[in-house]
Amino acid sequence: MNGQSALLPRKYTQSNAAVQRMSALAELSTDEMLILHNLSRQTRSYLPREELWNESKPSSPRIILSGWACRQRTLGDGRRQIVSFMLPGDPCHGLERPTIPGTCTVVALTAVVLADAKTLETAVNVNPSLYPGLTRAVRLLSIYESLSLQDQVVRLGRxxxxxxxxxxxxxxxxxxxxxxxxxxxxxxxxxxxxxxxxxxxxxxxxxxxxxxxxxxxxxxxxxxxxxxxxxxxxxxxxxxxxxxxxxxx
Amino acid sequence: MNGQSALLPRKYTQSNAAVQRMSALAELSTDEMLILHNLSRQTRSYLPREELWNESKPSSPRIILSGWACRQRTLGDGRRQIVSFMLPGDPCHGLERPTIPGTCTVVALTAVVLADAKTLETAVNVNPSLYPGLTRAVRLLSIYESLSLQDQVVRLGRxxxxxxxxxxxxxxxxxxxxxxxxxxxxxxxxxxxxxxxxxxxxxxxxxxxxxxxxxxxxxxxxxxxxxxxxxxxxxxxxxxxxxxxxxxx
DNA sequence: CGGTCCATTGAGCTTAGTCAAAGAGCGTGG
DNA sequence: CCACGCTCTTTGACTAAGCTCAATGGACCG
The missing domain is CATH 1.10.10.10 (Winged helix-like DNA-binding domain superfamily/Winged helix DNA-binding domain)
Structure with a gap:
């Protein structure tokens, strides 16, 4: 995707899902690629059905490195509606899109590995002009999420x-x-x-x-x-x- | 809502929907109130059923000062799904939330008056720390929009x-x-x-x-x-x- | 071998859709 | 002032998509 990645030390060239997702969305510099590669350094694993996040559990932003998850809401009588699916490379919560309260929870559908995206968030928020590629990619991720929600509404409604x-x-x-x-x-x-x-x-x-x-x-x-x-x-x-x-x- | 508004010249104290909406979301300074009041200075009116925006018609951000609108999508065979409603004080498009492409259009459901929100957008994007109240209000608007979409999904699905x-x-x-x-x-x-x-x-x-x-x-x-x-x-x-x-x- | 989770099948029912027609409200023009 | 045309609401009769209940089958696992 990006010629510059050839300059990276070999240990970083095994890309993770975040690298793939973001570099498909924007041209990334070596620095930017490094930030994404380093996501793999601070991870946590979850089992299927485990809750990855809920409104009362604020935490730093996370990105899915592997596995599938969903954002869901449960009605009083137990009916459940899945609002959206989250796939490898997708932000799990808190990235750009402000933390969303409400009655939603994020749940693992398979085994899931999450990465802490604090450094990514900081890079994009504190000095966007230093990381134009990441900034653009994060913005586009947010757009895709909106589009996907619109699709979900149309599917369900009509x-x-x-x-x-x-x-x-x-x-x-x-x-x-x-x-x-x-x-x-x-x-x-x-x-x-x-x-x-x-x-x-x-x-x-x-x-x-x-x-x-x-x-x-x-x-x-x-x-x-x-x-x-x-x-x-x-x-x-x-x-x-x-x-x-x-x-x- | 805000004691400082008493300091405003009388001509600005007749508030518009944007002032009401935003000042309910965050404490606003005199400067910030002024920006919102001045939205009323550059407006355009639309008739019911008129299209306020579509993907191929990029424009500066707008806020609804009066009237109701909706974001909708139409399937190939004419079925229509309304994705969300937009009420007075709501951003119509392009504020914070990046312009969303896709097949959505924004349509007036009643007579509508839109204000150009360029100055507001600039204030919030160029120097957020100068306008903490507006920045917070715009962020919250975006959160509310997400919540409302989630509600729509749950309604339609379950x-x-x-x-x-x-x-x-x-x-x-x-x-x-x-x-x-x-x-x-x-x-x-x-x-x-x-x-x-x-x-x-x-x-x-x-x-x-x-x-x-x-x-x-x-x-x-x-x-x-x-x-x-x-x-x-x-x-x-x-x-x-x-x-x-x-x-x- | 029994247990668990998931997929599959059948029968009967309910919610919501379709089609068609008739009212109600309103503005306009003769 | 009334008649018309337009849009929106209301009603009835029928249809159908999708739901519920209940049971069976299949795969995997301890």
Whole structure:
């Protein structure tokens, strides 16, 4: 992505998800790359279902280095709604976007490794002009998050179960692609049908039947923890998915 | 709200919605109040249904001084989803929150007056420490917007038509209250049932029947362009609404 | 081998959507 | 002043997408 990375000492050239995500969003200097590489130095691991953050637990910002998480809210009677998914390279909380209170919690969906992003936050906030690449990347991350939330609203409000499922899978495909987790149109799918149901506003049973229908239609396969896109054209058309337009300012 | 406002020349003491909104969010100095008052000097009016902004029309940030607007997205076959409502005192686009591309447009739901918020944006971005009150207020505006979007997702994903309607009306009540547009639990309701339907992910007919049921249950009245809250307790309980906790940091 | 978690299937039901038509309110122009 | 045209609301009858309940099957693991 960036010729300058060739200048880095070898020990830093094994990139983490944050490096991949950010350097796909903006040109980064050697200094900036180093800050991201060093995220891997202060990490903590979590188990599936473990809570990564909640409103009453303020902490320094975190970035997901590996694993999947979600932001969710639970109603009084136990109904759960997943507001958004967080993938490797995504900020978990507190980066640029101010800490959001409310009744949301962030929960691990798989095993997760978080990095402390304090130094990144400081770099971007204290002297943005010193780190133009990181500043831009963080700004773009925030934009992507907003767009993804808008997509979620449209899915839930105006799409059928079938459309919602295809649309969400396309979004995951696009996001995983930016951190090189899509190979030959195959990407990992660690979400259970229950999680998909709570994200798409459907019942588990209906998620199951919808997936079967999609499979039968031959536009994708869901099997053994991974998804294979078989007919991207059809998927785009019938779900009204709008890919993010590469680079914008 | 702020003793210093007594020091302002009389011509500035007639406050606009931006002054009310912001000064409810943070203590503002005389200078800061002046910036907000002066928003009223450069305005433009729009008619209902007029487009206030879209992605291909970048412009300086705007604030709504009067009228209601919404951010919406339209699917290929014409289905529309309203993502969020924008009320007097709300930023219309481009303030703090970076300009969001994608397929969203901002549309006037009533007659609307927008103010150019360039000076405000400059004040907050160029020298935040000079305008701590405005900086904090703008940050909080952004937080509220995020919370409101989360609410929208939960409504659409996991609530019944009845709950959605009550929940949305409570949100509008709360937001209008911050700009003194609620008097004795009565507030203006310029939204048609079609608009409510597109916001709540329902059909017009079902919105109509839901409103009738709510009326019959005696928890609120919707009549002649205004809403009267009759039983706040019941509304809060059965819609799972969480009021924003006054002040937080 | 039993337990646990997840996926799958069937049957019946409910919420909400669709279609179609009729009122109600309002501004405008004859 | 009334009639019209427009937009918005209301009603009825029917339909359908998606939900609930309940049971079964499959994979993995101690």
């Amino acid at each position: 799409q059928t179960a079938y459309e919602r499922m295809v649309h969400l899978l396309l979004e995951l495909h696009e996001r995983l692609d930016t951190v090189d987790m899509v190979i030959n149109n195959v990407f990992p799918m660690p979400l259970t049908q229950e999680v998909l149901a709570d994200a798409l506003g459907l019942s588990i049973v209906h998620v199951n039947r919808t997936l079967q229908q999609i499979r039968r239609d031959g536009i994708l396969e869901v099997r053994g923890g991974s998804v294979t896109i078989l007919d991207m054209e059809v998927m785009l058309a019938l779900s009204d998915f709008t890919p993010v337009s590469g680079n914008f300012e | 609530q019944t038509a009845y709950e959605r309607m009550v929940h949305l009306l409570l949100e509008l009540h709360e937001r209008l209250d911050t700009v003194d547009m609620v008097i004795n639990n009565v507030f203006p309701m310029p939204l048609t049932q079609e608009v409510l339907a597109d916001a709540l992910g329902l059909s017009i007919v079902h919105v109509n029947r839901t409103l009738q049921q709510i009326r019959r249950d005696g928890i609120l009245e919707v009549r002649g362009g205004s809403v009267t809250i009759l039983d706040m307790e019941v509304m809060l309980a059965l819609s799972d609404f969480t009021p924003v906790s006054g002040n937080f940091e």
